[in-house]
Amino acid sequence: MSTIAAGTPARADVIGVAAPLSGSSSLLGQQLRNGAEAAAKAMTDRPITLEVQDDLCTAEGGATAARHFVEMKADFVIGFLCTDAINAAMPFLSQAGIPVVTPGVRTNSLTDNREKTGWPIYRIAPRDDAEEQAVAGLLLPLWRDTLFAIVDDGTIYGRNLAESFRSAAEATGLKPTFVDTFRPQLENQIGLVGRLKRAGATHVFVGGDREDVAIMGRDAQQLDYDLTLAGGEALRAATVNTLPAVGTLMIAPPDWSTEATTETLLQLRTAGIEPEGYVMPGYAAVEIAAKAIADAAAKGKSARSILDTEDFSTAIGTIRFNEQGDLAANPYRLYRFDGSQFVGLDP
Template sequence: MRCFAFFILSSLAAFSPPAAHAQAPVVGLAAPLTDSFALLGQQMRDGARLAAQAGGAQIVEADTQCSTEGGEAAARALIEQNVPVVVGFLCTDAIEAALPLFAEAGIPVITPGVRTATLTDQRERTGWPVFRTAPRADAERDAVADILLPRWRENFFAIVDDGTIYGRELAENLRATAELQELKPVFVDTFRPQLDNQIGLAGRLKRSGATHVFVGGDRSDIAILSRDAGGMDYDLVIAGGEALRAEESAIPLAEGTLMVGLPRWADIATDSAGKALEEAGIIPDGYVLPAFAATELAIAALRTGSGPVADALESGTFQTALGPYSFDRKGDLEQPLYRLFRFDGQTFQEVE
């Protein structure tokens, strides 16, 4: 069995509960703390530790190593420490190995990192006590349809994709959802990606009469399409998915480009969370704020004092650094995470 290590923060004065209060709640943290995923695991650790400090709680840590063996070892370590709730996990293999053990021990798990849809889809069959604060793997494609169709139903819109699995799934789901709502795009096509120009695609879109187009593709192709449409004096509203958050492309992205994507967590975090991170000298990258919010959630559920922690998570709504959290019957967040943004020439700004 792989070695594991845990770390209890009660030895640090800042993490100790005030003497006048009841015993501090304890939260387990399961994260990859070694090997190739250690950087992401450290982000989780930073967020969880800081939330515990702010909430007067203690953290017990275990290394999942992002593997089946590591996930099982981490679960056994945390169960031996009698933790009542666990936050963490980034990798599907690790959490799927750990959950049967946590289920047997009656310990719920809150994951801000695992997106695999089947993790919660099979909850009724497995009985796994898992609650997901991360978006599901299929959340983006559903959000594209849910956000764009109500706004575009009176417009002549088109749907194109670059033929990749990612692009085609977004485009096909949008088209299928539109049909269910008795909406029909004026143009549907698959284009060849990574070309120096998309003049042909821009021409076909213009001839179709489309005023709006959703592009299932990457930032570079969308930037090129915008440029080429502009060269034809073609006023075209272009939207894409969260791939638009990728690094800058050689061709600048056009002002007004729409994106259905996740917010930057630092942009929506509460002032108190932002101040705590700043004072601790922690940059809110990656999983820092999702782990912070998930740990806040765990602490709040522990403090309800109204029965099993899992019951509190299933029935309550809890305020966190990233907004209110409550869960559906499968353990997925009820609050939508994806939003609509417009590029202002420098950054993406949320559209009200």
């Protein structure tokens, strides 16, 4: 167990932090912990004590962490990056009336079953289906009057993303001019690009990874083919060999290492913490927990009622939860590659 305090420990609010701090996910867990501790140190209005527990990214670890938080009479719990850990923890935390904010678990069922389980769980991570919804919601209005194609790399991720986009398009009366599955990880995609050109496609959604999309863009340029490519969150991966073509579109959540508030980024870097991965979500989760606890005390309400009804101003923007405990607004945004990086486009 690790405890860290911010301010004078008069009557500190106790916030539990559950994260995988050992094993293969320990790097991600440490990012979450770093963000949570930085947020606690930055808050001086009310003293905060963090109770940090290693949930091991397992059911057993999650249950053990939850029992510890109950014993410590935690006011709130943040964390959990693994489905098994949070599913095992929630029965204990729910029975104790301790609300939970998770910045990492995306599984739809976690909140879809809320009416049945009654679990007081809220998440600032996007749902599993948020990417599919955002692809359709952001691209279809832009591509309504274009000849667009849909291709995928045959993986579960790529095919599901492509098929959901196709279904959404056809539901609005739009039909792609070309649909295909391509072989990924080839040195070139000249054959595929040639077929797209012959089909007359001017825009293509690709259910696939960054390197394949980049190769398609390169090959289209070699064929003097004006083609706009778009893909999902996988395009945020590091470049392997080829940069995406200028104008390539990406649908992804914000990159908080660059898009969080300047003040918070400066605070973290001054403390020697790089705001990568789960650092900023961990920071925001503690901000939400602290406000929920404080507002509940001031207004004579439960922290859960505060979470259900109020907006939370955080280092990663204003957050509001819907009736299921999910984000009220889909966090995915549209980005455009400018030749060196993906830049967010105004809504």
